[in-house]
Amino acid sequence: MPQKHKYTKIHKIFINNDITFVNFSCFSAFVAKNHLIKLILPLLVFFSTLTSCTKNPDVELIPAHKPTPYEIKIPFGFPTKLNIPEDNPMTVEGIELGRYLFYDGRISGHADPAKHMSCATCHIQENAFECGIDHPVYINGRTHGVTGIPTPHFMLPLFNQVFNHSGYLWNGFVEEANPNPMLRNLEALTYMGIIAPHEMNSDTLSAVNAIRAIPGYSELFKKAFGTEEVTIDRMSKSISQFIRTFISANSRFDKYMRGEVQLSPAELSGYVLFVTEEGADCFHCHGGAGNPLFTTHLYYNNGKDSIFNDPRDRFGVTGDPMMRGAYKAPSLRNIEFTAPYMHDGRFKTLDEVIDFYSSGLINSPYIDPLMHHINNNGVQLTPTEKANLKAFLLTLSDHDFISNPAFSRPENLPQRFNLSGPSDADRLFGR
Amino acid sequence: MKLKYLLFIIIPASFFSCNDDPDPGPPPPPTGKIVLEFQHLYHNNPVQFDTIRYLNAAGNLMMFTEIQWFISDVTLYFNTGDHYTIDEWKDIHYIDTDIPSTLSWNVLDNIPAGMVDSVTFTFGINEQKNQSFLFVNPPESLMFWPNILGGGYHYLKLNGKWIDNLQRVSPFNFHLGIGQIYDNQGNITGFIQNYFAVNPAGPSFNIEQGKTTAVNIIMDVDSWFNTPETWDLDFWGGDIMQNQAAMAAACVNGRDAFRVSLKY
Numbered sequence: 168m169p170q171k172h173k174y175t176k177i178h179k180i181f182i183n184n185d186i187t188f189v190n191f192s193c194f195s196a197f198v199a200k201n202h203l204i205k206l207i208l209p210l211l212v213f214f215s216t217l218t219s220c221t222k223n224p225d226v227e228l229i230p231a232h233k234p235t236p237y238e239i240k241i242p243f244g245f246p247t248k249l250n251i252p253e254d255n256p257m258t259v260e261g262i263e264l265g266r267y268l269f270y271d272g273r274i275s276g277h278a279d280p281a282k283h284m285s286c287a288t289c290h291i292q293e294n295a296f297e298c299g300i301d302h303p304v305y306i307n308g309r310t311h312g313v314t315g316i317p318t319p320h321f322m323l324p325l326f327n328q329v330f331n332h333s334g335y336l337w338n339g340f341v342e343e344a345n346p347n348p349m350l351r352n353l354e355a356l357t358y359m360g361i362i363a364p365h366e367m368n369s370d371t372l373s374a375v376n377a378i379r380a381i382p383g384y385s386e387l388f389k390k391a392f393g394t395e396e397v398t399i400d401r402m403s404k405s406i407s408q409f410i411r412t413f414i415s416a417n418s419r420f421d422k423y424m425r426g427e428v429q430l431s432p433a434e435l436s437g438y439v440l441f442v443t444e445e446g447a448d449c450f451h452c453h454g455g456a457g458n459p460l461f462t463t464h465l466y467y468n469n470g471k472d473s474i475f476n477d478p479r480d481r482f483g484v485t486g487d488p489m490m491r492g493a494y495k496a497p498s499l500r501n502i503e504f505t506a507p508y509m510h511d512g513r514f515k516t517l518d519e520v521i522d523f524y525s526s527g528l529i530n531s532p533y534i535d536p537l538m539h540h541i542n543n544n545g546v547q548l549t550p551t552e553k554a555n556l557k558a559f560l561l562t563l564s565d566h567d568f569i570s571n572p573a574f575s576r577p578e579n580l581p582q583r584f585n586l587s588g589p590s591d592a593d594r595l596f597g598r
Numbered sequence: 599m600k601l602k603y604l605l606f607i608i609i610p611a612s613f614f615s616c617n618d619d620p621d622p623g624p625p626p627p628p629t630g631k632i633v634l635e636f637q638h639l640y641h642n643n644p645v646q647f648d649t650i651r652y653l654n655a656a657g658n659l660m661m662f663t664e665i666q667w668f669i670s671d672v673t674l675y676f677n678t679g680d681h682y683t684i685d686e687w688k689d690i691h692y693i694d695t696d697i698p699s700t701l702s703w704n705v706l707d708n709i710p711a712g713m714v715d716s717v718t719f720t721f722g723i724n725e726q727k728n729q730s731f732l733f734v735n736p737p738e739s740l741m742f743w744p745n746i747l748g749g750g751y752h753y754l755k756l757n758g759k760w761i762d763n764l765q766r767v768s769p770f771n772f773h774l775g776i777g778q779i780y781d782n783q784g785n786i787t788g789f790i791q792n793y794f795a796v797n798p799a800g801p802s803f804n805i806e807q808g809k810t811t812a813v814n815i816i817m818d819v820d821s822w823f824n825t826p827e828t829w830d831l832d833f834w835g836g837d838i839m840q841n842q843a844a845m846a847a848a849c850v851n852g853r854d855a856f857r858v859s860l861k862y
Contacts, residue, residue: 246735332736442744444771444837450744451771457730457742457751464736489648489663536663536757536769539836 232393234258237408239329242416243425244459246330250411252352255404257411260390265409267387268378268402270576274361275313276373282313284367286360286406287576289322293569295501296325296413300515307515308507316365319479321512323497324505326568328353329411333464337494337510338484353407358399371399378402383581415500415568416459423562424456430562437559440552444539447524447546447556451537452496461563462498466490467535470528471509491533503564517560521553628807629708632684634672635861636693636701637816638665645819647695650759650767654823656830660770662758662819666694666741668751669815670727671720671795672705677713677802684709690723692738700737711807717800717858719815721849722753722774722793747839748776748789754852756822763832770836772822774849777842790842792849800858812861821855822848 237257241247251257268274269290272283289310290296300308310318320337328335334342335356345351350359360366361374378384378397385395392401420438422428430438440446442455452469454461466481472492477483481490494510508514514523525548528534530541540546548556568574638645640652650661670690673683683689686707694700722728728750733739741751756772777790798815805811823829827847838844 244731244734246739248735439746442746444773444839448837450742454740455742456745458736458739463740465740530767532767534769536759536771539769539771542762542766542768 230393234260234391234393237262237412239411239414242414242421242459244456245327245416246460248332249329250332250353251329252354255354255407257408258391260387261392261405261408262412264384264387264391264401265405265407266574267384267577267580268406269409271378271580273377273381274369274374274402275367276361276369276375276377277313284313286357290325292571292574292576293504294324295415295504295565295569297322297505299504300506308512312363312365312368314364314368316368318365320510321507322505323495324501325410326413326415326500327460327498328413330460331464334495338479338481339466339495340479340484342484353410354400354403357403357406357410361399361402374402375399381582387581413568413574415565417567418500418565419562420559421459421565424459431558433555433558434562435559436552437555437557438562440548440556441559447548447552448537448540449499449524449556452535453499460498461500462496464495466493466495467537468492468531468533469494469496470530470534470538470541471513471523473529473531475531475533477510489533492531493533493535499560500563501565501568502560504569517557518553521548521556524548525553628711630711630805630807631810632674632705632707632709632805633810633812634669634691634703634705635812635814636669636703637814638695638819639816640818640820642818645695650761652820654820654831655825655828656823656832658760658762658823658831660758660760660823660831662756664694664696665754665756665817665819666692666696666737666752667721667754667756667817668692668723668738668741669719669721670723671718673718674709674714674805675716675718676710677715680710680712682707682710690727690732692741694737697737709805711805713802713804715802716797717813717815718795718797719856720793721796721852721856723751724793725791728776728791728793743775743839746786747778750776753793756819760831768831768836770831771838772848773837773839774845774852775839777845778840779842790846792842792845794849794853796853796856798856798858801860803860814859814861816857816859818855818857822851825851825854827851 235258237259239249239251239257255261269286272280272285272288275282275284277283289298289305291298291302293299298305298308298310302308305311308321310322312318323337332343333339334344335353341350341352341356341359343351349355361369362371367374375397384397388397388401389395391405419428419430423430441453442450450458452463452465452467454463468491475482475492477492481493482488484490497505502508502517506515506517508517508520514520524545526545528538528541528545534541645662645665647662647664650659652660652662654660668690671683673681675681684705684707688706691703692700723732730742730745730749733741733751738751741755743750743752752773752775754772754774757770758772759767759769762768774792777792778786779788779790781787803811803813827850829848829851834841834844834847838848
């Protein structure tokens with residue numbers, strides 16, 4: 168995109184003052200011939216001084232950086248309040264840089280190419296930016312960092328985060344309420360991904376140096392942030408901008424809501440089950456037409472266990488005893504692509520999940536009251552109802568999202584132009 | 599020379615002659631502000647959430663985990679016979695015991711100054727306003743009431759647990775919104791608006807010019823379960839969104855579940 172470098176107002180003000188001076192010079196010649204105007208002149212000078220007292224502008228002789236604003240297009244029924252920090256506005260150039268960094272394994276800062284890891288190593292577009300259950304390295308979706316240390320939980324998918332104001336990760340550790348201001352937003356989460364031992368296991372200096380050493384990035388940083396300086400803050404910001412563009416809103420259900428397609432009787436029957444208390448009652452936690460994110464982004468104990476020893480549940484974050492065993496309700500959009508399910512990946516298929524909610528719930532003092540069928544061990548669906556509910560859930564698959572080229576791996580990463588072979592990460596992970 | 603002096607007078611005068619209409623008209627009527635504070639009490643004490651400790655008239659031992667509800671159409675009735683309905687920028691307010699900021703509503707309206715004899719409001723949202731997609735942002739949007747059940751929004755979510763007649767801890771979702779009429783086959787044939795007007799008891803108060811008056815709106819949570827009808831969780835069960843008889847009975851109890859007090 169074209170860059171617009173402009174100089175500051177001070178330049179224009181100099182020009183304006185010059186014009187004023189010239190005008191008065193011409194005027195003085197006229198005055199010599201006209202006695203009447205000579206008398207008026209002091210008055211004019213006096214009043215002109217009243218209007219000419221421009222504030223002393225800041226001296227900004229460096230070019231003003233004007234990246235191209237990027238506007239989030241809000242889909243029908245979606246929230247209008249966006250989670251975009253004031254210090255990281257969305258720009259076309261920032262998103263472009265973030266896209267490169269998202270897919271570049273060199274961001275992990277390791278000298279050994281075999282240890283290169285990018286966000287996209289685990290966040291795979293075809294799986295709604297989750298790793299999927301059939302990953303060749305992360306068996307059954309169990310992810311680990313470059314050192315082999317397992318990630319504490321299985322992955323959450325990554326989309327529609329620009330509408331999320333209720334924290335990140337299964338336990339909401341990164342949230343606006345975190346007392347540490349460095350742990351409150353998507354930028355923090357991105358940074359954590361770079362330095363966490365169970366993810367890229369890098370450090371700020373290594374990550375910055377690795378990217379700084381790639382000349383092709385200089386221009387991208389300059390376009391995004393005004394100078395070529397590579398910082399971890401800028402890296403996190405640009406990647407976060409890119410992630411915020413991941414909007415999934417074009418599933419068959421979305422098209423149904425827009426009146427573009429009709430759902431089958433089985434799918435509609437499944438939808439009725441989804442949104443009724445006496446049906447499957449999914450909607451209180453997972454949304455519906457009135458909450459098209461298909462999650463509240465809130466935290467619930469949904470009846471998976473009776474013993475709670477995960478230090479990273481919601482209780483581990485808030486200290487609220489009622490939050491033992493509670494985790495974020497994930498969006499059910501694209502649920503078809505995001506197996507395995509639950510924070511610990513205990514369910515491999517959607518059928519297993521539906522069976523769990525139908526008859527596999529386990530009571531505990533901490534179960535959320537919204538699980539009001541608990542004393543029946545679940546909502547007790549018939550086989551037909553289970554099939555219909557699954558049919559509805561599959562209408563939430565957004566094939567346009569998982570194939571959107573705007574979110575895909577760039578054809579060439581900086582300094583790797585005309586790359587025909589696999590990247591380091593591809594080689595490492597067999598893709 | 600006369601012309602010269604004339605110009606000396608006219609030109610400067612022209613700079614100061616473009617004043618506004620010197621007649622300001624009648625002064626605007628005096629106004630003040632109001633802030634509504636929401637309290638949730640059980641037997642006159644603030645509800646203590648997440649602990650089973652409340653015994654209702656039916657003998658159910660209960661706990662509450664959260665209360666979320668809408669108030670709208672708040673109207674102040676003055677001793678002059680005039681009334682004023684809050685509607686500037688915002689006429690519906692969401693209250694959530696998990697979100698402290700919702701427990702105080704700083705009303706933007708400039709309220710006419712004067713003595714307020716009484717306050718009325720709509721519990722929930724009236725039929726005209728209670729339309730799906732009215733709210734697209736959380737937390738209000740999370741209150742949506744499924745279209746197939748009538749659409750719009752929950753008026754109330756009061757969640758908790760009770761010790762049922764089998765001595766089990768059972769969750770209940772005391773949820774109110776638009777009710778449904780079902781035929782013998784279980785098909786929905788119509789809807790019933792369950793919102794209602796509330797005329798809470800409370801003292802008169804004065805809206806003073808240039809000042810903000812704080813008024814408490816109190817929900818007596820015990821009233822939902824005790825008066826005028828005894829609400830038995832063992833009878834009605836843990837979910838009532840699709841049970842119009844239950845919602846109708848609940849709404850009868852809700853009419854006296856509110857009162858107003860002054861905050862000093």
